[in-house]
Amino acid sequence: MKFIHTSDWHIGRQFHNVSLLEDQRHVLNQLIEHIEREAVDAVVIAGDIYDRSVPPAAAVELLDDVLNKICAELGVPVLLIPGNHDSAERLRFASRQLRQAGLHIIGELSQINQPVKIRGASIEVCFYGIPYNDPELVRNHFGVNVSTHDEAHRYLVEQIISAKPDESPSILISHCFIDGWDESDSERPLSIGGADRINYEAFTAFDYVALGHLHSPQHKGESHIRYSGSILKYSFSEQKQRKGITLVEMAANGMKSATHLPLHPLRDMRILEGELNTLLEQGKTDPHNDDYLLVRLTDKHALLDPMGKLRQVYPNVLHIEKPGMLDMSDQAINRDKLKRGELEMFRDFFEQVHGQALLPEQDEAIKEIISQIQKLEGELA
Known part of the structure; x- marks a missing residue:
């Protein structure tokens, strides 16, 4: 069976006060084209669907258009989890009713060991989702003593592993920060002091791990544990990243292949x-x-x-x-250098405004004015 792994859409994001909604619609249309072309059996969105917990109406409308196209018109099921930018409570509204339409929103910790089973051409695959959480939430929900994201995540993974069947390939969807992997300027820290980092080794029991949060498409340590990356560049630190989605093909014995499918932005x-x-x-x-x-x-x-x-x-x-x-020398600047610096700056300013250099008599007048100002400053000091 084949599915597409994507994450970090951040619908409704603004960058330097510029709305990226048009740019997001452009690449999400390409996502839909990939779904049709590859004839996939499912689409996985690993969190940060919206850019903030209360998204603008236009962002909600865009998501509604995209999900309707995928689920209703193409008949492809979608599985998604909330990320740290999303409000899990708002995102999972009507999730029980939407499940019948092929939209599976895994937004509660009580759902983590309940698989969503998707059948492909020859095999059935079990999908498990861990919505974004923090140690306090896990501690209060399960009554366990966890203090870091790694401890909380390991506990949740153990709950899934203890319940999952051995006969079907299993996919884990998670929104988290794996320690030591490549980050960029646009990812919001999950906590202070590095306590948000988790170890990837907890994931090795799954046949594929679809991760969200880090915006660079990557895998390290194990080829089946992957970030798809964001659908667009959301900071200038990402200028060299190749944005896209991941096409995953599963066999009965695990992941068969994972292929990066590019998304081409409206504006780079x-x-x-x-x-x-x-x-x-x-x-x-x-x-x-x-x-x-x-x-x-x-x-x-x-x-x-x-x-x-x-x-x-x-x-x-x-x-x-x-x-x-x-680009200035860090040596002490004496008064003569300071005079020349101010005069040179005014000369440049005058030339840019008037398109010509100061006349000799104007130049002498400015020198005299600067000298008088500096003398007055010295008297007042």
């Missing part, structure tokens, strides 16, 4: 670095000038309205950094 997320004038010229012929950009300007002189100028050729510049302006 990139970092550009260089001097302002160079980037302005580059933007005139850049075929992907509508990408979301972080721009690092290497100019060492003052710049007038660099954001406005850049957005004339790169309309989706979201953030500017100016490391060139910070």
Whole structure:
């Protein structure tokens, strides 16, 4: 049997105050195309369906459209768990009724040892889900003494292993942070001080483990324990990640293959670095000038309205950094150097505003003004 493993949709997310809903709809349509093309038997979503616990109405509408297309129109069952960004209580609303339509929302700890059985062409597979939880929740629900995410997760996995049958391949769905695996800037920490990390070795008893939370598609240690990664880049630290979904094929004796299927964004997320004038010229012929950009300007002189100028050729510049302006000696700066620095900055400013350099008499006047200001500051100090 075949199924698609995906996670971290973060529907409704805003990045630098820009809504990504259109971008999310674009890649989720590609997900639906993959489902049709590959004729899969199920779709697994390993948490963080929404970006926040109370999503905007447009985000709810998009999720409703996607799930209706998959479950109702294509007839493919969907299994999902809440992540740390989701509200489990809201996400699992009407879950018992929706199960009859092929949407299986595993949102309660009391459900973890109750498998969802999906039959493929030749085998039946048992899917188990662990909704995102923290040690306090597990401690209160089961009355056990656990203090870390690893202890809580190991306890939950043990409950599933003790109940699962041996004759059918078993899949575990979990939203968690495996220790030592690649992270990025867009993942919200689950706790402070590293207590959110868990060890992957607890998962080895399953035939495939569909993980969510980390946004980079990856596997380490065991090839059947995998993060599918997020469907889009959600921070500039992810600019080199290959986003997509994972197509998993199961045999009676376990995982047969796991294949990365790419998702192509409506707008990529990139970092550009260089001097302002160079980037302005580059933007005139850049075929992907509508990408979301972080721009690092290497100019060492003052710049007038660099954001406005850049957005004339790169309309989706979201953030500017100016490391060139910070490239200063850490030695003490004497007053003569300070005078020259202020004068040079004003010269640059004047030239950018008026398109020409200061006249000699203007230059002398500015020198005199700077000198008077510094003398007055010295008297007041």
